[in-house]
Amino acid sequence: xxxxxxxxxxxxxxxxxxxxxxxxxxxxxxxxxxxxxxxxxxxxxxxxxxxxxxxxxxxxxxxxxxxxxxxxxxxxxxxxxxxxxxxxxxxxxxxxxxxxxxxxxxxxxxxxxxxxxxxxxxxxxxxxxxxxxxxxxxxxxxxxxxxxxxxxxxxxxxxxxxxxxxxxxxxxxxxxxxxxxxxxxxxxxxxxxxxxxxxxxxxxxxxxxxxxxxxxxxxxxxxxxxxxxxxxxxxxxxxxxxxxxxxxxxxxxxxxxxxxxxxxxxxxxxxxxxxxxxxxxxxxxxxxxxxxxxxxxxxxxxxxxxxxxxxxxxxxxxxxxxxxxxxxxxxxxxxxxxxxxxxxxxxxxxxxxxxxxxxxxx
Numbered sequence: 001x002x003x004x005x006x007x008x009x010x011x012x013x014x015x016x017x018x019x020x021x022x023x024x025x026x027x028x029x030x031x032x033x034x035x036x037x038x039x040x041x042x043x044x045x046x047x048x049x050x051x052x053x054x055x056x057x058x059x060x061x062x063x064x065x066x067x068x069x070x071x072x073x074x075x076x077x078x079x080x081x082x083x084x085x086x087x088x089x090x091x092x093x094x095x096x097x098x099x100x101x102x103x104x105x106x107x108x109x110x111x112x113x114x115x116x117x118x119x120x121x122x123x124x125x126x127x128x129x130x131x132x133x134x135x136x137x138x139x140x141x142x143x144x145x146x147x148x149x150x151x152x153x154x155x156x157x158x159x160x161x162x163x164x165x166x167x168x169x170x171x172x173x174x175x176x177x178x179x180x181x182x183x184x185x186x187x188x189x190x191x192x193x194x195x196x197x198x199x200x201x202x203x204x205x206x207x208x209x210x211x212x213x214x215x216x217x218x219x220x221x222x223x224x225x226x227x228x229x230x231x232x233x234x235x236x237x238x239x240x241x242x243x244x245x246x247x248x249x250x251x252x253x254x255x256x257x258x259x260x261x262x263x264x265x266x267x268x269x270x271x272x273x274x275x276x277x278x279x280x281x282x283x284x285x286x287x288x289x290x291x292x293x294x295x296x297x298x299x300x301x302x303x304x305x306x307x308x309x310x311x312x313x314x315x316x317x318x319x320x321x322x323x324x325x326x327x328x329x330x331x332x333x334x335x336x337x338x339x340x341x342x343x344x345x346x347x348x349x350x351x352x353x354x355x356x357x358x359x360x361x362x
Contacts, residue, residue: 007279007281009351010284010289012269012288013056013312015284017288021332022281022294022332023049024325025327025331026328027049028316029311029317029323031320032317034321051264051265054261060194061195061200063198065115065134065206066202066205068130068287077138088124088126088127088128091120092121098120098256101304103306118185120295121186122177122186125188133199154197155192155193155196157248157252158248162189164181165178218273222226223270227267230267235253237256286340294335298335301331301334
């Protein structure tokens with residue numbers, strides 16, 4: 001049976017990558033005097049910017065787990081696992097390389113900045129973790145789904161306990177995956193929690209997508225669970241504190257951004273899954289299929305990967321809102337054009353990662 005493609009995920013990814021492009025540009029270039037949380041416009045922008053990363057990580061789990069199940073149905077599990085491990089390693093390598101400043105290295109200046117962890121390394125490790133959990137429980141789909149759900153829930157719930165985790169006794173390259181103390185932007189905890197919830201959703205799709213009225217049921221679930229998670233997760237956590245007298249529920253409720261952001265992601269799924277038939281094969285869907293290329297290109301242009309010469313070096317936090325918005329539009333168009341017509345990022349990197357893996361096996 002030919003594997004279905006969940007086109008709505010491409011549109012969600014496109015939305016997320018476009019939000020990331022404008023968010024990174026405006027956040028990097030907007031003058032501090034315009035960063036006013038009392039401003040409704042700025043607050044709305046800042047809120048929606050915060051949805052980007054949760055969306056990417058949730059989709060990572062959903063897409064990769066879904067593809068594992070489809071490969072299993074075709075008897076191609078080993079091939080999919082091998083491809084997934086290759087992709088995970090590739091993302092980790094690329095993530096580290098984007099922090100490299102070859103100009104400084106040429107003159108003998110090295111620092112630990114290159115070891116900080118960002119979204120690509122975190123996604124790469126998350127894919128490897130998905131493969132590990134799937135391999136252990138692949139014959140028990142219900143147990144697999146519950147495991148992913150429990151992992152996601154516990155990671156979110158215990159965030160107050162590891163928020164300021166000190167792991168300086170560990171090697172820096174490992175510590176940076178679990179602590180932000182040294183400049184890491186994304187760490188495995190809490191972000192793997194979104195990946196775990198996405199994997200749980202993939203199990204639901206795999207089990208029931210051919211059932212009658214499945215799409216209608218999923219739309220209702222996405223919408224209802226999304227809204228409830230946004231507005232009711234904190235009250236529920238406080239209620240659990242009252243009936244169990246366990247303090248972690250209250251601690252989580254008092255700084256509840258993880259569960260509420262998951263609700264935002266579910267609402268996005270509701271919107272784009274509902275519009276799937278209208279957006280299929282559209283430009284926005286194609287953008288969603290080029291996210292890695294877009295991410296790398298935007299990182300090089302803004303932050304000056306490899307050369308140290310990015311937009312940040314020349315116009316860092318100097319623009320007014322109008323200039324920042326116009327600049328963001330031009331930036332998005334430029335990055336997308338380069339990605340569509342000039343970049344061959346995925347194929348190029350995959351080729352060299354596979355060669356490297358083959359060389360190591362010799």
